[in-house]
Amino acid sequence: MKVFPLIKENFQAQIDHGITLVGFFKSECETCQQQLPILEELADEVKHQATLVQVDIEQEGELASTYGVMNTPAFMLLKDGYQVETLHGFQNKENLKQTILRHSGIGDTC
Numbered sequence: 001m002k003v004f005p006l007i008k009e010n011f012q013a014q015i016d017h018g019i020t021l022v023g024f025f026k027s028e029c030e031t032c033q034q035q036l037p038i039l040e041e042l043a044d045e046v047k048h049q050a051t052l053v054q055v056d057i058e059q060e061g062e063l064a065s066t067y068g069v070m071n072t073p074a075f076m077l078l079k080d081g082y083q084v085e086t087l088h089g090f091q092n093k094e095n096l097k098q099t100i101l102r103h104s105g106i107g108d109t110c
Contacts (some may be wrong), residue, residue, distance in 0.1 A: 003039045006053045008063055016081045019050040020105050021096065024057050024064055031090050032073045038093045046097060049104040050077075079103055081093040 003023065006014055007085070013019060023039055027033035036054075042050040057064035057072060067076055075087040077099055084103050087095070 001025045002051045003036065003043055003054050004019065005054045005057050005065070006060075008060055011055075011060075011063060012081075014053060015078045018080065019100060020064045020078045021100060022076045022078065023052070024067075024072055025054055026058055026072045027056060029072050032053055035073045035090060038091075038096070042093050042096055043056075045093075046100050050100045075099075077103055 006022070015022070023032075023038075024034065026033070038056070039052055046052070054064055057069060064070075069076075071088060073088075073090060075091060076083055076094065077085040077087075078087065085099055
């Protein structure tokens with residue numbers, strides 16, 4: 001499943017309802033490029049629990065600044081528009097999946 005890009009104009013509408021995992025990336029970041037296939041695979045696995053989107057911080061610097069993103073990759077999990085967790089650096093699929101499931105009320109919460 002595709003991980004859709006977000007821009008400032010559609011960001012708020014996307015994050016207002018449900019669980020959204022936002023990946024903040026830079027186009028020239030090698031680690032970010034390695035992370036994208038993992039997100040696309042994960043998007044299929046959690047499509048009923050969350051929406052996965054990406055923000056290019058070079059194009060959307062204001063969004064990155066608003067959410068305090070200084071390094072990439074970075075991930076922000078939002079629930080009904082509220083930031084509930086932030087992860088920095090490369091994340092494996094299982095860690096991202098467990099983070100989503102924990103906040104969706106599914107899975108191990110220990």
